[in-house]
Amino acid sequence: MGQKVHPIGFRLGYIKSWDSRWFAEKDYPQLLIEDIRIRDYLKKKLYHAGVSKIEIERAASKAKKAKVSIWTARPGIIIGKKGVEVENLKKELQKMTQKEIIVNIQEVKRAEVNAQLVAENVALQLERRVGFRRAMKKAVSSAIKLGAKGIKIAVSGRLGGAEMARYEWYREGRVPLHTLRADIDFGLAEAKTTYGI
Known part of the structure; x- marks a missing residue:
């Protein structure tokens, strides 16, 4: 029986790219945990803003710096009046990670x-x-x-x-899952209903 491979993982390095882009040797586990914490925090805090993707980039030479790019359907909610909300978000992330964070907001057009x-x-x-x-x-x-x-x-x-x-x-x-050059997008969400997840 055919097994189902994740459509984005299947296309990584071919037409899709990783959501976390950095290289580490000894401190790999700490950075990975930090990435997971940043993502969980942003997903919870910005749930109402329609966040579709969070990318994290770190430069190899500067371990104390990270760039977080947030793709959202409603950038106005995250940025706030005169950029107040995005500054608060930046401060929260810096407090959480003890690193300099650059927050970049991208709009999802459709x-x-x-x-x-x-x-x-x-x-x-x-x-x-x-x-x-x-x-x-x-x-x-x-x-x-x-x-x-x-x-x-x-x-x-x-x-x-x-x-x-x-x-x-x-x-x-058409949804050609086996065609590697096909740009297949994948999304997963859980609904917490009264009957269970």
């Missing part, structure tokens, strides 16, 4: 065709008790309407509060 944002939107609708089929079909149609060549969306768990968990998916257009 949120409807960004896989992570689509997944989070569907998860949010499931938490608000919208029917799962309706939420999926809406996401599929809006992505196709806004220029995606294809989309596949899947939900699994106790759909509609059923006793037995199941898995359902919809696909429209």
Whole structure:
């Protein structure tokens, strides 16, 4: 039976790039833990701002410096009036890591065709008790309407509060997972419903 490989991991170094870009020898575990902490903190704090990707870069020579790039659908919320919010965010990250942090905000132009944002939107609708089929079909149609060549969306768990968990998916257009040059975006989100995750 065919096993499913992660579509982004499969294309790394070919058409996709890593989300953390740095090199370390002895202090690799500490830097990795720091990356995970930064990502978790930003995901929690900026959940309402529609963050799709967080990239972390460090220069090999300057271990005390890091650049954090945040891709978001609503940059105004993160930046705040006259950049107040982004400065507070920078201070928090510097306090957390004891390093000089450069925060870079990038705008996601089309949120409807960004896989992570689509997944989070569907998860949010499931938490608000919208029917799962309706939420999926809406996401599929809006992505196709806004220029995606294809989309596949899947939900699994106790759909509609059923006793037995199941898995359902919809696909429209083409999603060539085996074609390495195909720019496949992947997003995953969990919906914390009353029936469980």
